[in-house]
Amino acid sequence: xxxxxxxxxxxxxxxxxxxxxxxxxxxxxxxxxxxxxxxxxxxxxxxxxxxxxxxxxxxxxxxxxxxxxxxxxxxxxxxxxxxxxxxxxxxxxxxxxxxxxxxxxxxxxxxxxxxxxxxxxxxxxxxxxxxxxxxxxxxxxxxxxxxxxxxxxxxxxxxxxxxxxxxxxxxxxxxxxxxxxxxxxxxxxxxxxxxxxxxxxxxxxxxxxxxxxxxxxxxxxxxxxxxxxxxxxxxxxxxxxxxxxxxxxxxxxxxxxxxxxxxxxxxxxxxxxxxxxxxxxxxxxxxxxxxxxxxxxxxxxxxxxxxxxxxxxxxxxxxxxxxxxxxxxxxxxxxxxxxxxxxxxxxxxxxxxxxxxxxxxxxxxxxxxxxxxxxxxxxxxxxxxxxxxxxxxxxxxxxxxxxxxxxxxxxxxxxxxxxxxxxxxxxxxxxxxxxxxxxxxxxxxxxxxxxxxxxxxxxxxxxxxxxxxxxxxxxxxxxxxxxxxxxxxxxxxxxxxxxxxxxxxxxxxxxxxxxxxxxxxxxxxxxxxxxxxxxxxxxxxxxxxxxxxxxxxxxxxxxxxxxxxxxxxxxxxxx
Numbered sequence: 001x002x003x004x005x006x007x008x009x010x011x012x013x014x015x016x017x018x019x020x021x022x023x024x025x026x027x028x029x030x031x032x033x034x035x036x037x038x039x040x041x042x043x044x045x046x047x048x049x050x051x052x053x054x055x056x057x058x059x060x061x062x063x064x065x066x067x068x069x070x071x072x073x074x075x076x077x078x079x080x081x082x083x084x085x086x087x088x089x090x091x092x093x094x095x096x097x098x099x100x101x102x103x104x105x106x107x108x109x110x111x112x113x114x115x116x117x118x119x120x121x122x123x124x125x126x127x128x129x130x131x132x133x134x135x136x137x138x139x140x141x142x143x144x145x146x147x148x149x150x151x152x153x154x155x156x157x158x159x160x161x162x163x164x165x166x167x168x169x170x171x172x173x174x175x176x177x178x179x180x181x182x183x184x185x186x187x188x189x190x191x192x193x194x195x196x197x198x199x200x201x202x203x204x205x206x207x208x209x210x211x212x213x214x215x216x217x218x219x220x221x222x223x224x225x226x227x228x229x230x231x232x233x234x235x236x237x238x239x240x241x242x243x244x245x246x247x248x249x250x251x252x253x254x255x256x257x258x259x260x261x262x263x264x265x266x267x268x269x270x271x272x273x274x275x276x277x278x279x280x281x282x283x284x285x286x287x288x289x290x291x292x293x294x295x296x297x298x299x300x301x302x303x304x305x306x307x308x309x310x311x312x313x314x315x316x317x318x319x320x321x322x323x324x325x326x327x328x329x330x331x332x333x334x335x336x337x338x339x340x341x342x343x344x345x346x347x348x349x350x351x352x353x354x355x356x357x358x359x360x361x362x363x364x365x366x367x368x369x370x371x372x373x374x375x376x377x378x379x380x381x382x383x384x385x386x387x388x389x390x391x392x393x394x395x396x397x398x399x400x401x402x403x404x405x406x407x408x409x410x411x412x413x414x415x416x417x418x419x420x421x422x423x424x425x426x427x428x429x430x431x432x433x434x435x436x437x438x439x440x441x442x443x444x445x446x447x448x449x450x451x452x453x454x455x456x457x458x459x460x461x462x463x464x465x466x467x468x469x470x471x472x473x474x475x476x477x478x479x480x481x482x483x484x485x486x487x488x489x490x491x492x493x494x495x496x497x498x499x500x501x502x503x504x505x506x507x508x509x510x511x512x513x514x515x516x517x518x519x520x521x522x523x524x525x526x527x528x529x530x531x532x533x534x535x536x537x538x539x540x541x542x543x544x545x546x547x548x549x550x551x552x553x554x555x556x557x558x559x560x561x562x563x564x565x566x567x568x569x570x571x572x573x574x575x
Contacts, residue, residue, distance in 0.1 A: 048141070051142075230402060273323040286312065312343045312346065391411070485549035
């Protein structure tokens with residue numbers, strides 16, 4: 001996919017002009033929503049730093065994308081603090097309640113009960129998003145909760161216009177199930193019991209009240225005050241296991257980042273219990289043994305090699321990963337160059353292979369939930385965050401009078417060894433349920449450094465596709481010299497197993513598809529709706545200028561702040 005020219009640079013005579021890439025020198029934001037991008041840039045324009053902007057963006061995403069994330073869920077983030085020149089990663093995905101137990105999702109016959117794993121209070125982990133952002137703001141930010149909450153509260157009070165992703169996801173079996181099963185869901189997230197319509201005005205005064213009270217009284221009020229009581233009461237009404245002590249004890253964990261290199265650039269990413277960072281480095285180590293650039297972008301050879309590397313990675317992920325506080329995870333081996341070379345030697349250029357047992361497994365359309373955003377500021381700070389309530393609308397349980405829905409994060413534990421989750425993944429005992437344990441995740445917030453300076457910050461949403469999509473953004477820039485906007489918007493691919501098939505978004509050439517089939521790949525061409533399910537975004541920094549890119553698969557927005565005070569989001573400029 002060709003790059004569009006930016007700022008008039010490198011435009012040969014006789015070439016038609018395109019809308020330029022969004023750019024700016026004073027900071028940039030990339031996320032799933034122009035509303036959230038505008039909020040982050042508003043904070044940067046007021047003099048805030050990347051961490052102030054992150055808190056504002058996190059709240060706004062929960063307002064305008066309540067199907068993906070919110071204060072009833074959690075997050076992972078990786079960031080670079082310019083002042084200390086240190087990298088940090090924070091695990092705030094949410095842990096299992098103290099009353100959780102291994103067989104909590106099995107029925108009387110010992111089989112997995114999907115109603116328990118996906119649509120019940122039992123699927124709720126401790127919501128940690130607010131606590132994580134509070135810690136970030138207190139330790140690294142410069143603004144108050146009143147300041148950073150203002151954009152989200154304003155959108156709740158005055159309303160925002162429903163985006164196309166919100167509208168379509170309100171017309172799904174999940175939304176219908178929640179409408180029928182949980183009080184308050186239809187009133188909050190639907191329009192007179194019917195799906196939202198694109199462009200309709202949406203307000204949420206209950207959530208505005210909640211955020212105003214948190215801004216006034218502090219985040220402790222959320223975790224130990226009346227909101228906590230209401231969360232416990234409502235979740236346990238639907239077979240939940242939460243206690244107020246679980247909420248009061250909510251404490252995100254700072255963990256050591258995982259590091260690797262790719263052709264000399266440094267990769268810094270999220271460690272376990274996220275599998276994303278370790279496996280992105282593993283994938284890059286495998287692919288470093290091939291000349292991807294020489295093979296050509298989206299050629300049969302490069303697509304084949306990348307697909308085989310993905311299958312090798314997912315085979316390891318199913319057995320090797322879990323919460324390192326509970327199981328031993330050999331990150332050093334997974335991220336080593338030697339192991340990458342060993343895996344690369346298994347790849348045959350003439351034949352697609354299977355690397356994990358998949359008998360009887362059919363391809364699944366796993367949900368593209370979750371929301372990622374990234375921020376870079378003029379001070380040199382960088383943050384990438386992925387936040388989630390796990391499924392569309394989480395478990396569907398709404399906290400009355402508070403304006404938010406609870407997560408179903410517990411569904412990412414192994415309900416039973418070898419049983420595949422609704423996202424098409426199988427796990428072993430390393431990811432079994434334990435009290436206080438974080439379930440395994442694919443979330444992959446990542447920062448890349450070149451010559452000791454931030455080059456880009458990336459991440460994605462979309463279930464297991466998070467890992468593979470983030471990988472492709474990195475490859476598109478480092479191997480194929482794309483700008484970020486092109487890197488996130490071009491067609492992406494994903495391959496978990498041979499049997500489940502090689503997913504290709506529209507845009508791969510018929511010749512490439514034909515040659516891949518000849519090598520034994522089972523091609524799964526995604527539908528238009530399927531393309532909603534992978535949502536990468538990121539920021540590239542070149543020569544002091546920020547170039548954000550927001551996915552077009554949802555209501556993505558990449559925005560930047562100029563030195564004369566103008567804000568640009570996907571080509572639209574305003575003061």
